[in-house]
Amino acid sequence: MAHEETVYDALDTAHGGEGQWAFGTGFDDPLAGVDTTVPDGVDAADLGAYCLMLGDDALVLCQRLTEWATRSPELEEEVAIANCGLDLLGQARLLLARAGSAGVLGRSRERATDSIPDEDALAYFRDADEFVHHHLVEADGGDFAQTMIRLFVASTFRLALFAQLRESRDPVLSAIAAKGVPELTYHRDHAARWVLRLGDGTPESHRRAQAGVDAVWPLLADLFTATEVEIRLTAAGVAVDPAGVREEVRGVLTMVLERATLAVPPWPTERPSPGRAGQHTAELAPLLATLQGLAREHPAATW
Template sequence: MHEETVYEALDHASGGEGHWAFGTGFDEPLAGVDTTVPEGIDPADLGEYCLMLGDDALVLAQRLTQWITAAPELEEEVAVANTALDLLGQARLLLARAGSVGVLGRSREKATESIPDEDALAYFRDPDEFRHTDLVEAPNGDFAQTMVRLLVAATVRLAVFHRLRESRDPVLAAVAAKGVNELAYHRDHAARWVLRLGDGTEESHRRTQAGADAVWPLLDDVFTATDVEARLARAGVAVDPADVRDEVTDVLTQVLERATLRVPAEPADAPPRGRRGQHTAELPELLATLQGLARRHPAATW
């Protein structure tokens, strides 16, 4: 299997028409990819892990789209939109992988049979079925805070994806192999904004420092592995988030110090919340926007 194969399906629509969302028209997202579950791995664990990574991407993409028509520069709206599209591509493949091993639950009961697994998971799950972290769920704040959050989230995800390239699961390895290039751009783009704003005017410095102070507490459970992550990490399929902590901390410290910002105190570790379906009151509103059209017209295509 070539590492590009899993992404080629995103670029070839059946008959030249059709758009991802809850419509139809794209080829199967995992067409041509070996989807056999690695020997000795519980499919339920693999599916749950793919939900974690896929939901992180899906929810952060939704937050980023809230800046479209509101970013400080026209070209930045394009950059934010492209970043969100990259994350949606990752989410689509990861949710398709989760569906391929049978992780559908209530979402399939609410959707029509014609809706692809990844769309059923994106649009027909309830808040308690999502497995993303607070880091991506929290409101955007101002633009400085959004760039700090993107910097942090991309740095964490990039460190994980670097390691996932060696995953025993061929789908995770393929998604990670392509995703590292996208995530490196996301991280570097956000870092440039943090440097520009942190070492800019007195007001931009103040706002960026406030953004860092707001984002850092959201890391309290990011590096704490769930039982699923721990089991799959030992089996060579997943990455224990604790293993990337030092790398992430080093990168973020370098960026903030160069931006003349104070590095906030590292929060105390907390048990995973979002990974277990425990979310804030912000999530239902976000999902109402994300899922509303699909739920009103579940059989629609275009």
């Protein structure tokens, strides 16, 4: 076998010499060969909207985690955060593809080229008011302690949802959840170990961890009030009412914070999520500019 000139040549050879070597990608339809028929009695628009919510949460949190590339406190953590981001990116790709298969494309398809897959059109060619993620994943990550607190809270909430979504009547959503549960379990446990390490560490690490808790805690207000879409799909056996996981999430968060010698703030007054309604903070615009800039500049490019 001829010696490859560069590491990229070697990666290309390992992936069949197709010029595509990025981790975890073959650039074909992620739902190829999967029956994407919408279950009887389920509104396709509702199913698509729900998958969009879950997909946007994953995509935006992934983008926030990438901001720690080259900034992590140790090399091992660099790899761990990258792996968490890749897991979330994989979940986002599957969920956005499912949303596209249910017909949720709208203006994003008009802005994209016909050759762009549905999940890419949804990720790269929607404007800020078309995203429906929670403010928890959108907020600036702050320092490393705050980033770990946010990852701990977000993964605890998402894991509780996905554990129940494994029983969804939509077989595609059920399969995505089943794949996501072990990933999210790792995310939660990894972040929890950092919360314990920082909270019960030096006075400075404790101070930063407590500041992170105090900054992230108010964002819990948005998580547990179901949208009308979630209410309808929960009744149809497809979705999970977020209120149903509140006490589980609260118990896990409280237990870990107390063990980390951190003060648990009062539970915030819950409200409908403005993010689910497309209402976002000024922090989203620069995040989307980074996420979408290359795709929008070269919409017909292939890599």
